[in-house]
Amino acid sequence: MIREDSFGVVLFESVSHALRAEKIMKTENIPCKLIPVPRRLSSDCGVCMRFSAAQREQVERALAGKLEHFEIVML
Amino acid sequence: MEVVYLDNAATSYPKPQTTLDAMMRYQQEIGGSPGRSGHRLSIDAGRIVHETRETLARLFNVDDPLRIVFTKNATEALNIALSGLLKPGDHVITTGMEHNSVMRPLRFLASQGVDLTVVPCSDRGEIDPDDIRAVFRANTRAVVLTHASNVTGTIMPIQEIGALTRTRGDIVLCVDAAQTAGALPIDAAAMGVDLLAFTGHKSLFGPQGTGGLYIRKGLDEHIGPLMRGGTGSRSEFEEQPDFMPDKYECGTPNTIGLAGLGAGAAYILAQGVATVREKEEVLTRRFLDHLQAFDGDVTLYGPRSAQDRIPLISFNIRDISPSDAALYLDEKWGILCRPGLHCAPAAHRTIGTFPQGTVRFSFGFFNTEEQVDLAAEALRNLLDG
Numbered sequence: 001m002i003r004e005d006s007f008g009v010v011l012f013e014s015v016s017h018a019l020r021a022e023k024i025m026k027t028e029n030i031p032c033k034l035i036p037v038p039r040r041l042s043s044d045c046g047v048c049m050r051f052s053a054a055q056r057e058q059v060e061r062a063l064a065g066k067l068e069h070f071e072i073v074m075l
Numbered sequence: 076m077e078v079v080y081l082d083n084a085a086t087s088y089p090k091p092q093t094t095l096d097a098m099m100r101y102q103q104e105i106g107g108s109p110g111r112s113g114h115r116l117s118i119d120a121g122r123i124v125h126e127t128r129e130t131l132a133r134l135f136n137v138d139d140p141l142r143i144v145f146t147k148n149a150t151e152a153l154n155i156a157l158s159g160l161l162k163p164g165d166h167v168i169t170t171g172m173e174h175n176s177v178m179r180p181l182r183f184l185a186s187q188g189v190d191l192t193v194v195p196c197s198d199r200g201e202i203d204p205d206d207i208r209a210v211f212r213a214n215t216r217a218v219v220l221t222h223a224s225n226v227t228g229t230i231m232p233i234q235e236i237g238a239l240t241r242t243r244g245d246i247v248l249c250v251d252a253a254q255t256a257g258a259l260p261i262d263a264a265a266m267g268v269d270l271l272a273f274t275g276h277k278s279l280f281g282p283q284g285t286g287g288l289y290i291r292k293g294l295d296e297h298i299g300p301l302m303r304g305g306t307g308s309r310s311e312f313e314e315q316p317d318f319m320p321d322k323y324e325c326g327t328p329n330t331i332g333l334a335g336l337g338a339g340a341a342y343i344l345a346q347g348v349a350t351v352r353e354k355e356e357v358l359t360r361r362f363l364d365h366l367q368a369f370d371g372d373v374t375l376y377g378p379r380s381a382q383d384r385i386p387l388i389s390f391n392i393r394d395i396s397p398s399d400a401a402l403y404l405d406e407k408w409g410i411l412c413r414p415g416l417h418c419a420p421a422a423h424r425t426i427g428t429f430p431q432g433t434v435r436f437s438f439g440f441f442n443t444e445e446q447v448d449l450a451a452e453a454l455r456n457l458l459d460g
Contacts, residue, residue, distance in 0.1 A: 014308035014321050015110030016141050019118075019125040036113025044309045044316075047113050047121075069318075 006053040009035075010063070011043040011071040018047045021067055028062045030055055041073060079410045079446045083439030084225050084254060084387045084417075086276050086283060090339060094280050097338035098331050109330050110307040120330050127337030128320075131279075134340055134348075135271060136262040137289055144288045144323040145333060149253040150176040151301070152272035152288035155323055156249050157181060157219065159298035160270075163188025165216035168207055170231070171196045171425040172224045175418045177251055181219065190214070196425050199377050200229035208239050217247040222255040226422035226433065227377030228359075228384035230259065237267025247294065253277065254385055257343045259352060269294055278351070278439070279343060281336030284329045295319055302326070351440050355386035358438040358447050362388060365451035372458050376426045376433060389417075389426075389433035392457060397434045400457060404434075408453040412436050 012018040018034055025032045032051045037043045051059050053074060063070060080088050101123060107116030109124045125140070132140040146152045157180040161167055169181055171193055185191040192210045196202045207218060218240055223230045233250055240246040249270035252261060256271075257278030263271050268291075275285030290298065296317075303315040304325035316322055343351060360381035366373055366388075376389045392400050397414035404410040415432040416423050423429040436450060 013318055014306070014316070015121050016125060016128070016320060019121055020141070022122075023125075023129075034113075034118050042311070044311075045110075046307065046310065047110070047118065 006075065007050050008053050008056050008059070008072055008074040009038070009041070010049040010051070010059065011037065011041065011073060012045045012048065013069045014045045015047050017067060017070065018045060018049055021049055021063055021070065024062050024066055025049070025051075025059070028058070030058050030062060032059075038075070077409060079408070079442075079449060081410060081412045081436040081438060081442065081446070081450060083277065083442075084435065084437030085413055087278060087280055087439050089441060090280050090282070090335070091342045093338040093342055094282070094335045098282065098335040101331050101334035108327055111327075123334050123337060124328060124330060127333045127340065130337050130340045130344065131273075131287065134257070134261070134279075134344060135273075135289060136264055138264075139292065141319045142289055142292060144290065144320045145328055146286045146288060146323075147284050147329065148276075148286040149251065149272045149274035150286075152274075152286055153177055153219075153249075153251060154180050155288055155301050156270045156272060156290075156298065157184060158301060160247060160249075160294075161189045161216060164190075164214065166190040166192065166212050166214045167216055168192045168194060168210055168218045170194050170202050170207075170220045172200045172202070172226070172229065172231075172422045173219075173221055173419065174225055174251065174253065174422075175420070176253070177219055177221065178419075178421055193421070196229075198426050200224045200227035200422065200426060201378070202231055204232055204235040204239060207236055211239075211243060211246070215243075215246050217249055219249040219251070221251040221253070222259065222261070223385045223387075224377070224419070224422055225254050225387065226389050226417050226419050226435070227426060228387035228389070229377050230255075230383060230385060233268065234266050240269075241267045254387065257340070257348065257351065258355065258385055260348050263289055263291070275332065275336040275339070279336060280339030282332050285332040285336040288323070290319065290323075295322060300325075346440070354440060355438055356381045358442055358444065359384065359386040359388065361444055361447045362436065362438070362451065365447070365454075366390065368451075369454065369458070373454065376428065386438040387435065388437075389428075389435045391428065391431075391433055392454065395457065397432045400434050403457055404450075404453055407456075408449070410450055410453055 275281030
C-alpha cells in the first residue's frame with residue numbers, strides 16, 4: 001500500500017540534468033519539486049527531484065529516453 | 076552630440092531593453108549561485124542558466140542543450156576546442172582570413188608539433204572549398220575557419236566545407252561564429268559543424284563576458300578541458316567530471332551575464348534571424364550604393380554584393396590613414412567605428428592592407444538608414460575638407 005504522503009526522488013549527475021528533468025515534468029504536468037538531496041542518500045549532484053510515490057511510473061516513463069544517468073529512489 | 080554606433084562587430088550597442096531587465100532582475104530578485112546550493116534562489120539561478128542553454132540550442136538547431144558549454148567569450152571557446160582537440164602529429168587546416176583568436180592558438184600549437192596548413196583566400200576574402208579538400212592528408216584532424224570575416228565581411232561556404240569533412244568522416248569541422256551567431260542562420264547539424272564557437276555580446280545581444288562552445292555528441296570524449304575545478308557535481312570526488320557540460324564549466328559562472336544572454340538570444344528568436352538578416356542586408360546595400368558614388372576616392376574591400384557579406388564593411392579613403400579617418404568621424408560626427416588591423420593581421424595580409432589596416436563600419440539591427448546616409452555624408456565631408 002502506498003501512503004498518500006510518501007515520496008520518491010530522482011537523483012541526477014548534475015544540476016543541468018535536474019533542471020532538464022524538471023522541464024520534462026512540467027510539460028507532462030507531473031508535479032515535482034527540486035530539493036537538496038536527503039542526507040542519507042548519496043548523489044553526484046546536490047539537488048534531486050522529489051515526486052509523489054503514486055506517480056513513480058509516470059515519472060519513469062516521462063524521463064525514459066530523454067535523460068541519461070538518473071536514478072529513482074523511493075523514500 | 077548623439078553617437079552613431081557603427082562598431083557592432085566589436086560589440087553590439089545598444090542592447091534590447093529585455094537584456095538589461097533580465098540582468099537586473101537576476102541580481103535584484105535571485106542572485107543565487109546556480110547549481111551549487113539546494114535552496115530556492117540557487118535553483119532559480121540554475122533555471123536561468125538552463126533556460127539560456129535551451130534558447131541557444133533552439134537557435135543553432137542543437138537537440139540536446141547540454142551540448143552547449145558556456146565560456147566567457149568566443150576566444151575561450153576556440154581555445155578549449157583547439158588546445159583540447161589537437162595533439163602533436165595532428166594536421167590542422169585553416170584559412171588566410173582568420174581572427175587572432177584562431178591564429179594565435181594554432182601558431183602556438185604549431186610550435187608544439189601540430190602541423191598547420193593555412194589555405195590562401197582571394198583578395199576579397201573568399202575561400203574555395205576545393206582548395207581545402209586539396210590539402211587533406213591522412214592525419215588531418217580538423218578544419219578550423221570563420222563563418223564570416225571580421226575584416227571584409229565575407230561569408231564563408233561552411234555548408235560546402237562541412238560536406239567535405241563529413242564525406243571524409245574523420246575530420247572535425249570547427250567554426251568560429253563570433254560574427255554570425257544571431258546574424259546569419261546557423262544549423263549545426265545541417266551544416267556538418269562539429270564544434271561551434273560563439274560569443275554572447277555581438278549579434279546575440281548579451282553582455283560582454285558571455286559566449287560558448289557547441290560540441291557535437293561523442294566529440295567531447297576527445298577534447299580535454301582547459302580548466303579544472305568545482306562544478307557542483309560529483310562533489311565527493313577530486314577528479315573533473317567527464318560529462319557535459321560540467322567537464323568544461325567549473326567555478327561560478329557569469330550568471331548575471333547568462334541571464335542577459337538568454338534574454339538577448341530570445342529577442343533574436345522572437346524577431347527571427349531571417350528578419351534580422353534582411354534588415355542588415357538592406358543597410359549594407361544602402362551603404363555600398365553610397366560608396367559607389369565615391370568612385371576612386373574610396374577603396375572597398377571584400378565582396379561587392381550585400382548578400383555575400385555580413386553587415387561589416389572595410390574601406391580606405393584615398394591617402395588618409397584609417398586612424399585619422401576614424402578620429403575625424405568620432406570627433407566631428409559622433410560616428411564610431413574601428414580602424415586598424417581588427418585583431419586579424421592574416422586577413423589584412425590577404426587583402427593587401429597590412430600593416431596600415433582599414434576603416435571598418437559594422438552595422439547592427441538597431442542602426443537606421445538615416446545613420447547610413449549620415450555616415451556617407453561624413454565621408455564626403457572628409458574627402459572634400
